[in-house]
Amino acid sequence: MKNVKLTIQYDGTNFSGWQIQPNARTVQEEIEKALTKIMKKPIKINGSGRTDAGVHAMGQIANFYEEFTMPIEKIPIALNALLPQDISIREAVEVPRDFHARYNAKGKKYIYKIYNNKIRNPLLFNYTYFVTYDLDLEKMKEATNYFIGEHNFKSFMASGSSIVNTVRTIHELNLYEKDELLILEAKGNGFLYNMVRIIAGTLVDVGRGKIKLKDLPVIIKSCKREKAGHTAPPQGLYLAKVFYQS
Missing domain, CATH: 3.30.70.580 (Pseudouridine synthase I, catalytic domain, N-terminal subdomain)
Structure with missing residues (x-):
């Protein structure tokens, strides 16, 4: 076999x-x-x-x-x-007989793409989050630092999820500009349901000024979904890589 x-x-x-x-x-x-x-x-x-x-x-x-x-x-x-x-x-x-795609996974990398412009691009509609608001990219970049490390990310999990252990570790969270897009790269040992999309939505809310940087630690510690930002739409999200023991 x-x-x-x-x-x-x-x-x-x-x-x-x-x-x-x-x-x-x-x-x-x-x-x-x-x-x-x-x-x-x-x-x-x-x-x-x-x-x-x-x-x-x-x-x-x-x-x-x-x-x-x-x-x-x-x-x-x-x-x-x-x-x-x-x-x-x-x-x-x-692969070895005991390899299992889900149970042996040690971490994942996701990419989230945002198209920030006043005019929509129909060629990007199904592959990015179209945001028309002016965004403060430097504040958004600064905000990524608050998510790195081990935290209880319950505030960034979709309501109604049955997951009990909501502690996860984000190893890297990088936001940069490339080809008219804002690219968010998230690498961690695991992600809760909608976690990357809620982090992306929260960063957009920071960029718009709806959420202040000083409030992020409070939002994370609250473990309340309603405190975090909105859930960014699915079309901007990409599962980039799954990591296994080498």
Whole structure:
């Protein structure tokens, strides 16, 4: 029995997220359908985590177990011939039997893209958060420092989530300008539901002057969702990379 690790890219615009759900188009279902056709038997895959409707991925990871004779390096070619244009398998490698895409993940990197302009760009509509307000970029950059380290990020988790342990560590949080966009890069040992999007929305609120820098420590310590900023929309979010033990 081989254990195969897949590296996956997808445009989340027309998906209802990663995870299979009734009467909805999902990334997991499309990949499982293609694998089932290739292997000629039902195949289930384990993803490193869910992404919501509209969220994109540059480096989603999944794994599956199966006996087969096809060279593993040929799997991306075979899968991409069957998959829709908005999904691509970038790599397939054999990994140890005990590897699990979700349970062995040690951290993740997300990217969030903001298009700050008075005039919308239809070519960026599905791939960025369009913000028309004037933003103070230097204050936003300064604000990123308050999130780095280990904190209880309950204030930055979507209401209604059932997660009990809301302590996470953000190793890096960088905001910079590139090609007319504001790019936020977040790297940590894990992220709560909507955490990156709420941090992004909070930074935008700081840039607008709605939230003051001195209030950020109070917001974090409050553990109350209503104290933090708004939830930025899904289309600006990208799962960039999943980290595993080397």
